[in-house]
Amino acid sequence: MVEEYLSLTVRSQSGESEPDFKARLTGFWTHMLRNQPNAFEKVYAETARCEKVGDRLTRQYLLEVEVAELLAQELEAHSVEFEPIDSDELYSKYEAVPPEWFWIEH
Secondary structure, three states: OOOOOEEEEEEEOOOOHHHHHHHHHHHHHHHHHHHHHHHHHHEEEOOOOOEOOEEEEEEEEEEEEEHHHHHHHHHHHHEEOOOOOOOOEEHHHHHHHOOOOEEEOO
């Protein structure tokens, strides 16, 4: 059985620096690890670098389908903007390969 994942793309605030964006993401994921460890374990991979889109930065994650709704709620509660998660577009873990991606240790 091939596991399938959804893509989550988070966005920085307009004009936010990369160090500030990364610090906010670290804070968010630390919160998830401490308060929602079962959900955190369902986040499989993260892009190795932020991408620049206009005056914003983005970072992409692959996550198990069952955790998408909870993550969306947590992101909104912590004021982390994200693109809508397309539940019809599924990815395999083989699409998240180094060096563009790194797998999250659990």
